[in-house]
Amino acid sequence: MKGNVIKYERDNIDTDVILPGTYLKLHDYDELASHAMEGIDPEFHAKVKDGDFIVSGKNFGCGSSREHAPIALSHSGIKAVLALSFARIFYRNSVDGAFLLPIEIDEEAYKNIANGDELNISVETNEIKNVTKNQTYQMKPFSEIIGKIIAAGGLFKFKP
């Protein structure tokens, strides 16, 4: 999985800024994508490219349970969010709905990965290669259940 980084160097990016409440009535996935990150970065929609990664701090996706949030990011082209930690419903929604990979990284990776860096991520080896900086970081391995649901392609394809 290869792509470039859009970095938001802050904690607690909540689902209200990922997809503002006024758009909760919308359920067309592409329409939602056009409003992704509007609460924090109105330029996001214009700059995001298919395959990009978001990198951010602690408690990414906190707040409302709106599945609109991972949907809007995923349909914008985001393949994974790399964060120091995730709020639980955003994490579940991303995995169970097979929208994107929520990848936990450590402080060192967070500090070193810069906006625009090219990353090559392997969930098989838990390695994140920073192609731009020629560095390698370890991601936190997925727990057993999460790994299985991801491998199956979402909760509905997972056989308990």
Next chain:
Amino acid sequence: MNITEKILARASGRERLSPDDVVFVNVDKVMLHDVSGPGVIKVFEKLKNQGINVEKLWDSSKVWIAEDHFVPSAEKVSAENIVKLSNFSKKYGIEKHFKYGLGQYGICHTLSHEEALVLPGEVYVGGDSHTNTTGALGAFACGLGHTDVAYVLLNGKIWFKVPETLLFKLNGKLPEHVMAKDLILKIIGDIGTDGGAYKTMQFAGNGIDEMSVDERLTLTNMTTEAGAKNGIIEPDQKIVDHLASRGATEFTQIKGDSDADYSKTFEYEASEMEPIVAKPFSPENIVIVREAPTVELDKAYIGSCTGAKLEDLEAVAKILKGKKVKIRTEVLPAAISIYKKAIEKGFIQIFLDAGATVGPPTCGACCGAHMGVLAKGEICISTTNRNFPGRMGHVESQTYLASPLVTAASAVTGKITDPRDLN
């Protein structure tokens, strides 16, 4: 085992569970509303295209639907979502659908306890993050997204990792000027907005025993703001009476063992508690009201699942009686049943005499949807539960979170005000 572990063990057919065990649990009740409902319908469409049978629910008698976020319909898209929801409940034979303009309706979490839709010991999931609220009845209550709710609707079960439990003990009865809202803001300020992440937040102690059901619901509601999987309080006679008065008498109370494990215990002395506000832009950004910054408020909002229950309105009425509001003030009772009781008790008359506007039950401006959203630069004091950037409207508006007492006192002065300092 503690109460949460016992409920999850019962629902997964296990003798014993410990934190970090992963189990599929049988769900007793499930809720969707006019935001998560159309989201679930969209998931069903996707599944149908993949050849998965979505013609029948696992048990439609265990499902209920609330119309609350964008009602009364703000514009065409919301109106169409309500039609979609009606078609959905008709197709699947869901009888408990609380429609606005047709008798009892209101905010989903409020209906859960007003209508005794969830009982002690049950596993209850809903398509809304504040589903945690209903844990005050002694149920395992947890919010999920559209895919997970769709999975529950079709399979009757869902996976959970058993959470570790943080125990918050309140010693003594809260003073008259302090409400449960002040306590939960204090707790969130202490542990942070990820301090309860993936965990259970359980409340106990003689201060909780003294607390009314409405006040307990405020505590469990805002465990969501600390990232918790669920908030819970062991059921007692007050819960039994509350449910009995709403026609629910048959349930099994589950309580924790005396030697149950809690990963950490926090103690709070009621007598030391002060009225608190959370400043923009996080519920953890707390300050004692008497030390709050002097800001010119534009608006007071009394609404939501957190702050528009009957006792919340009673607290507001106590302050506003015989006084006039100085800033735009909006009161939205959380359900029709509460609205009616507020009329009977004279609260609505007090609000109107004070100059406030009273609106219909709706999530409304709490989530920036409609009915009183904030303009650029506006500053609001609110009984709701979130104050993220743009939460109640423009991304450059600001919200201070406070108790109904503090919000009402501030409505009178136009500044953030401790109810004790109001003449």
